[in-house]
Amino acid sequence: MSSVKAFGAASSESDLAQLSIDRRDVQPNDVKIDILYCGVCHSDIHTVHNDWGGTKYPSVPGHEIIGRVTEVGNKVSNYKVGDLVGVGCLVDSCRTCASCQEDLEQYCENGMVPTYNGADKHLGGHTFGGYSETIVVDKDFVLKVPENIDPKAAAPLLCAGITTWSPLRHWNVKKGDKVGVIGLGGLGHMGVKFANALGARVVMITSSESKRETAKELGAHDVLISKNSDEMKKHANSFDFLLNTIPVKHDLNPYVGLLKRDATMCMVGAIEPLEPMHGGLVILKRRNIAGSLIGGIKETQEMLDFCGEHNIVCDIEMINMQDINEAYERVMKADVKYRFVIDMKSLKE
Amino acid sequence: MSSVKAFGAASSESDLAQLSIDRRDVQPNDVKIDILYCGVCHSDIHTVHNDWGGTKYPSVPGHEIIGRVTEVGNKVSNYKVGDLVGVGCLVDSCRTCASCQEDLEQYCENGMVPTYNGADKHLGGHTFGGYSETIVVDKDFVLKVPENIDPKAAAPLLCAGITTWSPLRHWNVKKGDKVGVIGLGGLGHMGVKFANALGARVVMITSSESKRETAKELGAHDVLISKNSDEMKKHANSFDFLLNTIPVKHDLNPYVGLLKRDATMCMVGAIEPLEPMHGGLVILKRRNIAGSLIGGIKETQEMLDFCGEHNIVCDIEMINMQDINEAYERVMKADVKYRFVIDMKSLKE
Structure with a gap:
């Protein structure tokens, strides 16, 4: 000792x-x-x-x-x-x-x-x-x-890396998928980089117009401002996967409506009580709301190796x-x- | 006309x-x-x-x-x-x-x-x-x-039949799975019959002690009284699938805690705003909360044929x-x- x-x-x-x-x-x-x-x-x-x-x-x-x-x-x-x-x-x-x-x-x-x-x-x-x-x-x-x-x-x-990598891999995000990353912080910026490197069409979903350019520099193909209800409507029912990195209490409902039938929104940030959800949003399109916690040692090593190959860092x-x-x-x-x-x-x- | x-x-x-x-x-x-x-x-x-x-x-x-x-x-x-x-x-x-x-x-x-x-x-x-x-x-x-x-x-x-059949099949409920059916009404009683016929170990989850015997007659192997927190604790992290048939606003949190890692609770009844959920419940065990709406024509026919073979009715x-x-x-x-x-x-x- x-x-x-x-x-x-x-x-x-x-x-x-x-x-x-x-x-x-x-x-x-x-x-x-x-x-x-x-x-x-x-x-x-x-x-x-x-x-x-x-x-x-x-x-x-x-x-x-x-x-x-x-x-x-x-x-x-x-x-x-x-x-x-x-x-x-x-x-x-x-x-x-x-x-x-x-x-x-x-x-x-x-x-x-x-x-x-x-x-x-x-x-x-x-x-x-x-x-x-x-x-x-x-x-x-x-x-x-x-x-x-x-x-x-x-x-x-x-932590930030594996927490976003693990759900992207678990839900099998792949080339051509439309993936939304909600929230641009420590987790979100890695979600964008990884989803991009996995071949997905990445949309950064943020409440802040000011993050538009940075999000694109990180690898987002498009930016969706969550406060703009017209933009949100245009993207309704269109996402194959949503990675929700918001770390605080928030309203899931506007995001769930963005998912295609059978698609999943995975939460990784909000170990918190959330705003009330509407059951119809999951029932009417057989959508899923899931969560994911960091990652296992084996997949953390896989992520680090992937980062080495693709020269990805935070x-x-x-x-x-x-x-x-x-x-x-x-x-x-x-x-x-x-x-x-x-x-x-x-x-x- | x-x-x-x-x-x-x-x-x-x-x-x-x-x-x-x-x-x-x-x-x-x-x-x-x-x-x-x-x-x-x-x-x-x-x-x-x-x-x-x-x-x-x-x-x-x-x-x-x-x-x-x-x-x-x-x-x-x-x-x-x-x-x-x-x-x-x-x-x-x-x-x-x-x-x-x-x-x-x-x-x-x-x-x-x-x-x-x-x-x-x-x-x-x-x-x-x-x-x-x-x-x-x-x-x-x-x-x-x-x-x-x-x-x-x-x-x-x-309606009641296919609404419960479809998620049981979609989430691949099979012999030996521990399946909970939440709520004993029109939907719930069919959920119990189907899950039993599919070979699952079926637990009826109800707030009402008075439904214990009926639930067993319908095919439940066990009954879990949701108001009994000791019983609920005993069943924590143990279910492979939960079929939630509650048709009104309710608190999901006690039920989500019953799911194993990676397991799903599917809602079929509550096309309603729900009580606030705690994000930690899905994140800490990679659980899923989903919904399902009735069923397609092909699977409705499959269900009716299954009912004919197994002599199942409401x-x-x-x-x-x-x-x-x-x-x-x-x-x-x-x-x-x-x-x-x-x-x-x-x-x-």
């Missing part, structure tokens, strides 16, 4: 500040990682503020981790010192339930272990995330990061660790294009 | 009473049917009362029609005088759109023609339903009814046409086991 520098919150009221946390010594199946970059996710903020309840303090968030391997356990053969690796939202799971057996560890029926705020079965207490110098993770939950992509801009792939703004509280303020105002990434060198200095 | 006796409402405020309607003369593709029985559906009441808006008066409801063929057009080869036939919720569609081409006329993209309150393209005005002596229907929208089942009890198969209470207003009162109080069927002989006398 070693003590390492980290940034976290002592309570739901406190700002994030430097503190010390313990990392376990490397076990036979472990990989020790020197953290280079860590993305800033909405979930970090929700956890720090205890918005979902259940936050254990001190809370060290961060689950979009990129780093270099500095040590491996004696049973680790697939990683070596110096490898560029990533760690996402989970660091362990039961490995025996149906979901784990199907490479869907994120849905582990005995409860996956989140990278932060989970039960730490090695040291007791709870897990600490990536806003820190190092992390020690079981090899089965470590990802290989292609060396040809910018590692800073790869960090948010570990659009980011770099910050120093000391700027984290201001960054949180800006994330909450959706004032970031599209993800903050912490340069962890700043913590180590 | 001939004038025939019918029962209908002159306005949304008026009780149903006898009136005269016009039926077209038999065209080359038409089948003329002497109506023997007609089921009483919730939709009849909603339409008569203009609950959904758009009701055209006089309104003659009825889309669970059983009768005998009395005349066929010169291009009709698949029906002959004397055949026992049925007519369900639709009497025409465009036949050219993608949905029609896929035998899903109920989702016709140019608008299917409902059996009542639709646009009558032969006589102008609007279509009149089965609360009448006779009906003339295009052969492609007429169903063959197996002679071995009780024709009275077969009437509600044309549980009904017979009424005379003159008792319709009282029957409506009782349907609205859910005081019927489980469907009223009008003996149309009473109208003709």
Whole structure:
């Protein structure tokens, strides 16, 4: 066990500040990682503020981790010192339930272990995330990061990336499909890039006219302003798939009406109570409303490999660790294009 | 064109009473049917009362029609005088759109023609339903009814039956699946019978303890009282499919939590605004909330054939046409086991 520098919150009221946390010594199946970059996710903020309840303090968030391997356990053969690796939202799971057996560890029926705020079965207490110098993770939950992509801009792939990739693949988005991505933020901008790379005709659906040009630069073929009811009517019944990335309470009804018969809208952002839905919208066209949670380790690796092949990364703004509280303020105002990434060198200095 | 006796409402405020309607003369593709029985559906009441808006008066409801063929057009080869036939919720569609081409006329993209309150393209005005002596229907929208089942009890198969059959088949309910049927009424009791006949382990989910025994008699293997939170917890994450037949505004949240990962709850009753749903319930287990509308002609025929083979009919209470207003009162109080069927002989006398 070693003590390492980290940034976290002592309570739901406190700002994030430097503190010390313990990392376990490397076990036979472990990989020790020197953290280079860590993305800033909405979930970090929700956890720090205890918005979902259940936050254990001190809370060290961060689950979009990129780093270099500095040590491996004696049973680790697939990683070596110096490898560029990533760690996402989970660091362990039961490995025996149906979901784990199907490479869907994120849905582990005995409860996956989140990278932060989970039960730490090695040291007791709870897990600490990536806003820190190092992390020690079981090899089965470590990802290989292609060396040809910018590692800073790869960090948010570990959450924002896989969260949008997984549903696009699960619902089999393919060449020629008309796919709508609702909401242009950290998740939405990756949804546009991935759907485009998968060959779909991508429509960015946003309430904000000001995002029209940026959306097209990201790969949207068309932009639909959700406040414009004439435009919404023109697109009614026309989408093969909708990826809904809105992270707050909202009204699903206008979006559901955009779906073709038998098509699905998948929600990935709003772990929140929603506005009342009208049953007729699903009944009259046999439509589906679904949700999807991050992704499994195997498909996260597939996504990273795909990003390497297609040279896809996130659009980011770099910050120093000391700027984290201001960054949180800006994330909450959706004032970031599209993800903050912490340069962890700043913590180590 | 001939004038025939019918029962209908002159306005949304008026009780149903006898009136005269016009039926077209038999065209080359038409089948003329002497109506023997007609089921009483919730939709009849909603339409008569203009609950959904758009009701055209006089309104003659009825889309669970059983009768005998009395005349066929010169291009009709698949029906002959004397055949026992049925007519369900639709009497025409465009036949050219993608949905029609896929035998899903109920989702016709140019608008299917409902059996009542639709646009009558032969006589102008609007279509009149089965609360009448006779009906003339295009052969492609007429169903063959197996002679071995009780024709009275077969009437509600044309709506309550197909509405539950179609989603059970579409979501591939099969031997060994754990299927919940929510709500024990006209739709729910058929959902239980069909799911049982398809080999599923059927759980009736009802708020009413008093329905426990009846549900088992209908074929439920188990009964789950939705008000009992301990029982609900025991069944959490365990269902392969839920058929939600509740016909009114309700809270989906307790039911969604019963679904396994990746499983679907399909709504067939509530063409209504629902209570607010929590996004986390679909996101955290990749669950689906869907809807389904009656069924296509081909699958309605398949259902009727299946009913013939398995000797499945509805549980009904017979009424005379003159008792319709009282029957409506009782349907609205859910005081019927489980469907009223009008003996149309009473109208003709």
